[in-house]
Amino acid sequence: MLLLDKNQVESLLQPADAMEAVSEAFALHSEGEGRVFPLVREPLATGGVFGIKSGDVQSQGLLGFKAAGFWPANREVGGEPHQATIMLIDPATGRPVCMIDGNAVTTMRTGAAGGLGLQWLARQDSERLCLFGTGVQARIQLTFALALLPSLKQVQYVTVTGQHDAAFERAFAERCEISHAPDRNAAVAGSDVVITATPGGGALFDLQAVQPGTHLNCVGADTRGKRELPDGLLARARLFVDDRAQARQIGETQWAPDTPCTEIGDVLGGKVQVERHDTDITVFDMTGLALQDLTVARLLQRRAATAQAGTSIHWPW
CATH class of the missing domain: 3.30.1780.10 (ornithine cyclodeaminase, domain 1)
Structure with missing residues (x-):
C-alpha cells in the first residue's frame, strides 16, 4: 500500500x-x-x-x-x-x-471546483470581488479566481473579527488591489463576484446587498444546519450545484430545497447551455463530491x- x-x-x-x-x-x-x-x-x-x-x-x-x-x-x-x-x-x-x-x-480540489464555477458562471469582465474568510480555503479560492478571471482588479475581504489581516493582504498584494471591508453589505453590493469560505455559522450579509449581475461561489455550507446566504437569495438566483441531492441535504440548498437547480457537470458536458444575462444573479452551491x-x-x-x-x-x- x-x-x-x-x-x-x-x-x-x-x-x-x-x-x-x-x-x-x-x-x-x-x-x-x-x-x-x-x-x-x-x-x-x-x-x-x-x-x-x-x-x-x-x-x-x-x-x-x-x-x-x-x-x-x-x-x-x-x-x-x-x-x-x-x-x-x-x-x-x-x-x-x-x-x-x-x-x-480537499484544499486544492475545492479551489479547482470554485475556479470552474467562475469560468462557466461568472461574468468574464468581472473586476471586483468580495471574499468572506481569510483561512486556507479562502486563500485557495482567491488564488484560482485571480488566475481564471484576469479582469479581476480589486478584492475586498471580510473577517470574522472585523479587523484587517496583514498576512493575508501581503500574500495577494502583488496580484491585485486588496483591502479589508469594514462594511460587508457595501462590499457585496460593490462586487461582481462574491466568494463565501467560512465555517457557515449564519447569513453573512443582507439580501438587498446582492446586486443584479453578481455571481456567488458558496463553500462553507457542507453540513446540516450550516449556511452563509440570507433567506430569499436562492429564489432570486439561477442556482447551480455539484450534486442535487447532496446540496439539498447539506449545502445552501437545504434552506430552499425546492429551488430549481442545475448540476455543474451538465454545464461542463454541454447538456445545459448557460446563456448569462448581465442582470442574472448566479449561485454555485459547492458541497464537494467524493x-x-x-x-x-x-x-x-x-x-x-x-x-x-x-x-x-x-x-x-
Whole structure:
C-alpha cells in the first residue's frame, strides 16, 4: 500500500492538474458513470463533526472514500480544524492500495471546483470581488479566481473579527488591489463576484446587498444546519450545484430545497447551455463530491509511481 503525506501531495499536485481531475469528476457524475454513495455526516460528543464521502467509477476500476470532518478545538493546540484522509481500494479484492493526506487534496480540489464555477458562471469582465474568510480555503479560492478571471482588479475581504489581516493582504498584494471591508453589505453590493469560505455559522450579509449581475461561489455550507446566504437569495438566483441531492441535504440548498437547480457537470458536458444575462444573479452551491477526491487521488497515485515518491508498505492479507 502506498502512503502519501501532505508534503508529498503538495509537491505532486499542481492547480492545472486539479482542474483537469475535477472536471473529469463532474463529467463522470453527469454521465452517470461515476457513482456517489450516501453521505455520512455526524456530530461527535467531542465537539467535532465526522463524515465519509465515497463512490466509484466501475468502468475505470476506481473505488474509494474520504473520511473527513471539522474539529474546531484543534485551533487551541495549534492544529488544523479540518482533517481528512483518502483511501483508494481495489474494487476486485477490497484491498487498500493507497492512503493519502486528504487535507491538501480537499484544499486544492475545492479551489479547482470554485475556479470552474467562475469560468462557466461568472461574468468574464468581472473586476471586483468580495471574499468572506481569510483561512486556507479562502486563500485557495482567491488564488484560482485571480488566475481564471484576469479582469479581476480589486478584492475586498471580510473577517470574522472585523479587523484587517496583514498576512493575508501581503500574500495577494502583488496580484491585485486588496483591502479589508469594514462594511460587508457595501462590499457585496460593490462586487461582481462574491466568494463565501467560512465555517457557515449564519447569513453573512443582507439580501438587498446582492446586486443584479453578481455571481456567488458558496463553500462553507457542507453540513446540516450550516449556511452563509440570507433567506430569499436562492429564489432570486439561477442556482447551480455539484450534486442535487447532496446540496439539498447539506449545502445552501437545504434552506430552499425546492429551488430549481442545475448540476455543474451538465454545464461542463454541454447538456445545459448557460446563456448569462448581465442582470442574472448566479449561485454555485459547492458541497464537494467524493468523485473529486477520487479522481485527484488516482492522479496522485500515478504521479507518485512515476516519481517514486511516497512510502510503500507491506499490507498482509
